[in-house]
Amino acid sequence: MKKLFGLVLAGALVLSARVEASNGNQYAGYGAQAMGMGGASIANPTDSTVAINNPAGMGAVGTRVDGSLMATAGQLRSNVHGSKNSDDVLLFLPGFGVNYQYLPDVTLGLAVSGYGAGVDYGKPIPAFGTSNVKSTLAQMLISPTATYEFAPGHYFGLSVKLGYESLMLHGLENFGATNDTGHAFGVGVGVGYLGTIAPGLRLGVTYSSPVWFQKMEAHEDIIPDGRLNAPQQAGAGLAYDMGDWTFAFDYVWINWASQKTFSNSLTQGGAPGAGNGPGFGWRDQNIFRFGVNYKVNERLQVRTGLSLANHQVPDGEATLIAVAPCNQPKSAHLGLTYKVNDEIEVTGSYMYDFRHITKGTGASKGTEAGGELHMLALGVGYKF
Structure with a gap:
């Protein structure tokens, strides 16, 4: 088991070096089963990766190990003041979870998740610099998780989020960036509740603090406060079991506006690297996830779902979207x-x-970027 975990974690750190995402630098769904239901899983735990979505869900899945591999393929395109660029994506990202029923009312587990975005155009964008444009933001979170069943069918969960991140910027000399890669470690916490509140009806509620990372020395002169x-x-989520059917709904709020690098406008006015310096100009996201699962027989289940969110990049802040194309916030799912x-x-x-093209306005006029992505996940679960 130790060797297996070590291989999965090492692979995750390596393969997450460049990933693409839907909601900012996050995927619409985490865990192979949750992804098939549009990501709706806060009140519908299905495997030991559920700690990523709601730590309390680990209390309901028992002793098990789960692994997955997600393949992402698609096309990303941009046009920056007449400079047309493209990146054909083919990426792989593993996921992993393990959970152990330590006592009848206590579980101990761990989940590994990856986040990020990036492009590699293979040529310069004159408005940005003279080197080939390539950017990568990769974040990996390892979440040791414990749950306690404080009443029958009611669970409290706590995760410690241990983070590693890297940021590579290349070809952005006109913004003061050096062609370098920065690294940092961070920590945060997540808490959650899961409970059966009526026959067949479950409620889930979860909160995750920021993951506070160290300063990136390689980029402290370009990103606000170097962090x-x-x-x-x-x-919050609801799930309802009705015979062989399960219906699930999640609402998720991502507070991009609280983090200066994401939220500061590119025209903020301060010096690069200062707390009021230029950033990506993102706004908060409100995400609605819907999913349905049907148990065909004792062996087969089928599912589908939707994830719908507002676009976190305003049209007036689209200047840098060509190097951070996280702008496909609506997705359809099957599993x-x-x-x-x-x-x-x-x-x-x-x-x-779904394909989405952002066209810049105001200070970002002349910039547009977007594309479409297809993701396939294969997961294997083992129950003890």
């Missing part, structure tokens, strides 16, 4: 799980991020 913290977020035997289940999921 790139992951934002705080909160969510299925096949139970091989009493211990092993295999899950496949598909997510399509």
Whole structure:
């Protein structure tokens, strides 16, 4: 087990070096089964990656190990004052979770998740600099998690979020950036509740603090305060079981506006690297996730879902969207799980991020970027 975990974690750190996401630098869904339901999982735990979505959900999944591999393919395009650029994406990102029923009312577990965005155009953008444009933001969170069942069917969960991040900027000399890669470690916490509030009806509530990262010395002269913290977020969900059907709904709020690097306007007015210096100009996101699961028989389940969110990049802040194309905030999902035997289940999921093109206005006029992405996930779960 230790060797398996070590291999999964090492692979996650390596392969997350460049990923694409939907809601800022986050995916619409985490966990192969949750992804098939549009990400709706705050009140509908299905495997040991649920700690990413709601720590309390680990209390309801028992002793198990889950691993997944997500493949992302698509096209990203941009046009910056007549300079047309493209990046054809083919990326792989692993996920991992493990949970142990330590006592009848206590579980101990761990989940690993990746976040990020990036492009590699293979040529310069004259408005940005003279070197080939390439950017990568990668964040990896390792979340040890404990839950306590304080009343029958009611769980409290706590996660400690241990983070590692890297930021590579290349080809942005006109903004004062050096062609370098910065690294930092961080920490945050997540808490959650999951409970059965009526026959067949579950409620989930969760909150995650920011993940506070160290300063990135390589970029402290360009990003506000030299820090790139992951934002705080909160969510609530409902799930209802009706015979062989399960219906789930989540609402998630991501507070990008609380983190200066994400929220400061590019025309903020302060010096690069200062607390009031230029940033990406993002705003908060409100995300609505809907999912339905149908149990065909004792071995097969099928599911579908939608994730709908506002675009976090205002049109007037689109100048840098060409190097951070996180602008496909609406997605459709499909999935299925096949139970091989009493211990092993295999899950496949598909997510399509709808094509979205952002066209800059005001100070960002002349810039547009966007694309569409397809994601396939294969997950394997083992119940003890």
